[in-house]
Amino acid sequence: MPESTVILNNTGIERALTRIAHEIAERNEVSAEIVLVGIQRGGVSVAERLAKNLSQIWNAPVPCGSLDVNMHRDDLGHRAAPTVHPTLIPFDVTGKTVVLVDDVLFSGRTIRAAMDALTDFGRPKRIQLAVLVDRGHRELPIKADYVGKNQPTSPKEKVRVIVGEPNRADEIILERP
């Protein structure tokens, strides 16, 4: 029977997202240069929430897109073909500061694929990374600029992020096998 612990509840997630939004605003003074891109699937709803928080801080809308990285993964052919979700980036990323947003940072391979995928859309001025949970075990030299919670884990554990699901409270759960 898997054992599960809530590592961040509704309030904790809200607080973390508010803090990240303020950190993004502090690090990036020119608000017009910031765009958010959520990584499918888990990063999209997190990015939308961050965009909302940021637009309240800046009193201006913050563009927010979604990116599917499955066509750029390095393990295709080693596993069943992944489900590909829509990529919607309805703005030009060239010259912008793109904040990539994901729910969980683990091996770093998704972020590597995301950076590759993003450059097919233009040449961002810089790319930053925001994640709700950093669970360690990096396999690539990748580091997040904004972290909601650092959570030490064992590789066998699972981190489940529930954000923005209908009729469900937001929470992050650590599952031990």
Add this chain to the structure above:
Amino acid sequence: MSWNRKHLLDIESLSADEIMTVLDTAKAFKAVGERAIKKVPALRGKTVVNLFIEPSTRTRISFELAQQRLSADIVNFTADASSLKKGETLKDTARNLEALNADFIVIRHSAAGAAHFLARTLNTHVINAGDGSHEHPTQALLDAFTIRERKGKIAGLNVTILGDILFSRVARSNIWALTKLGAKVTLCGPSTLVPRTFEAMGCRVTHDVEEAIRDADIIHLLRIQHERQRKTMFPSIGEYTTLFGLNKARLAKTKPDSLIMHPGPVNRGVEIDSEIADCDRSLILEQVTNGIAVRMAVMFLVNGGKGPQEITGG
């Protein structure tokens, strides 16, 4: 979403869920074709052999573009330039290609079952690009994709396939795909080319063209496959056009939102009037565009290996 197949050989053995997986995946690949950079690295380092033993232009070009947009390396092999002309068997040709470490073989052949034969013989992924009068699975998938994109659904639609059904692999694959997805399929054409035996595949057969297209949401036209007919199946081309050709007068008696499809090559003035082929109800060129996305999706899906589909965290 489900896909665990190493090959795409036919539509007959696919489930409705598998067909929908291809269509959903193709949607994402269509978006790639609309970007400034129309290429993704999904098949980087993979070698694809396009083994076209029977002549083809549009299917081969569509596959080639799909492969290039997936970053695969391509070898093209056509009937007249190959050693098959020098007496080599298909099996030997294929084994030679495998010895070159090809990862995929896309085969078009005049013999039904050629793709299945290769899939049994070789360790590579095999994709059927048309085998005799048997099946042309990627054509049926791109047709289904086009219908779903324009009509928003497939289940419950009336689809009429009009023309040479008997010799058409496009018709067979389309009948399988459309009936599995819940469309009501009507077949129409000269009785010699549309025998009643097709009713066993779950469709309606009629030889009255006006009745066949009256309630159709989709009118799917097929070319007369002269190359597969060993004897004359109807008196003359002129008579075929008079009795079964789609013209303005006939189109006027269909639903105002009925759409016209044709897998090409179009014989203008035979199965379809020239002006109808170019009208805004014709999806002929959309089919061509969608063909690339669907073939990208098929190659992406069959490339998948064993193991879990969903990735948790990254």
